Amino acid sequence: MIERIEKLVLLVVVTIILGVVAGAVCWTFFFLMNNGIKLIWETLPNALGITGFWMPLVVCTVGGILVGLFQKKWPGQPQEMDEVMAEVKANGRYEYQNIGVGFVGALVPLLFGGCLGPEAGLTGVIAGLCTWVGDRLKFLRKEFKELSSVGIAAVITAVFNAPLFGLAVPIFGNAEGELHGDTIKVPKPAKIAIYLLAIASALGSMMGLGLLLGGMGGLPHYSDVEIGWIEIAILIPCAIAGALVGWLFHCYGAFAKMISCKIGDKPVVKALVAGVALGALGVVLPFTMFAGEIQAEELDGIWLEMGALVLIVTALIKPFCLQFCLNMGWRGGKFFPMIFCGISLGYGIAYLSGADPVFCLCACTAGVLGTMMRQPLMATLLLFLCFPLKSVFVLLVAAVIGSVVPVPRKWLS
Structure with missing residues (x-):
């Protein structure tokens, strides 16, 4: 009984830590993205005196070369959100050898005007980090076998500032496209509690850093709507x-x-x-x-x-x-x-x-x-x-x- 309580406490502590880390990683990504865009699109052109209506063509062309060289070196990185989720669902883990590559690979296209969202690279980074933690806590294999899914719920919540969506994604098993006949299995209350704990930690970390240091990112929230x-x-x-x-x-x-x-x-x-x-x-x-x-x-x-x-x-x-x-x-x-x-x-x-x-x-x-x-x-x-x-x-x-x-x-x- 005591051993089970100790494992439960450790699970809660690790979940909170991973949620905080997920929120911090997301905040860091948005901070680097926003400041990098300002540097590339405003500060450098103004300093070099090369501003003009044609700037998007120049910057995006340079970005295309850099993205191409990156893909030649690390093809397919970062993986899209659904690719990450499919691997976690199939194997219960996400390989973490390329999480740094995935982070950079998601950032570079956005800096050069890419019409893309940030969630792809961030999902892989956190899923890989959760797998890494699980590999080092093998004596808790049973308790930690879904840690990567918990991490995905946390990072999706932090990226989109949408806790209900972050909770629903691991339950539905898919975030984009059709379910293709997949059976929806609702987790037990204990698992949902763990998801909620990770979600709250990630959201708190993201918002806390945003309040302290700014640069939280995300879409605007429209607080009122009139229906006549x-x-x-x-x-x-x-x-x-x-x-x-x-x-x-x-x-x-x-x-x-x-x-x-x-x-x-x-x-x-x-x-x-x-x-x-x-x-x-x-x-x-x-x-x-x-x-x-x-x-x-x-x-x-x-x-x-x-x-x-x-x-x-x-x-x-x-x-x-x-x-x-x-x-x-x-x-x-x-x-x-x-x-x-x-x-x-x-x-x-x-x-x-x-x-x-x-x-x-x-x-x-x-x-x-x-x-x-x-x-x-x-x-x-x-x-x-x-x-x-x-x-x-x-x-x-x-x-x-x-x-x-x-x-x-x-x-x-």
Whole structure:
């Protein structure tokens, strides 16, 4: 009995420590990303006197070369979130030899304007760290066999500032795409308690460092939403518009995959082509670059000046930039850019309709993620990172509408 209590106490302590570390790693990543972007895109060009409208083309081209060389040396790094989760689910562990490589590989594309999210590299880093800890506590093999899943829940919570989504991911066993018939096995209450402990520790660490040192990162949170007759009338049109953007995400993916296959095993060439394309589009539509969290904050203050056409076209083109980056070697996540697409589209519809902007953002973004993820409940839980709880009905309805939009099976593979 005493030995069991000692193991339980140790499990709790290790879980808290890993949660704190997960939050600290995420904060460090966002800190390096935000300051690195400022250095590359503002400080250095101003110091060298080379600023101009063509800057995105130059910087993204340089980024393409660096990403290509990185992929030539470490192909396939970092792995995407679902790849990490699949390995953890299949083997109960995630190999940690390349966690440093994965961290750098996730950071470099973002510094040079990559239309990518940060979650890919961070998920692998924390899953690998948890496996490393488990390997050194082999006498607790039974208690620690799911430590990597606990770490994934913690890091997802810290990255997205969405505790419910962080808890749901290890339960559903998938964060992107369809479940493909997987059986959902709800963990026992004791396991859920461990997940919650890791989630609370990670979120506390991330927020604490953000309050003390700044630079926490993440998408903005919209605290209020108005729902009147106008908003109710445009709920379905907004959801369908968002679903169209989500449908384009899959369509662009199939096209980008075809281009990648035609180029073949030439990582430098592919990454360079993606960098040139990204930079060229960035010259015309600057918000098609980057993950979208800082850009979403900027959009909040200037969307009325931009006009509906630019906002909607940005939402339609950014998924192409995302898929082209992903399929040409610029490794990263999908969620942040696609959420930004929903936000940009929502502002465009609010501009045209006069409806409450936050309502339009809710409905459009949920429609986007519903079509992209094919899991309306997961999409809703994720979007609580941006929208208030009282918008749950709007989010869920729009996500359901998006999830039933037909997408060819071959596009989902």
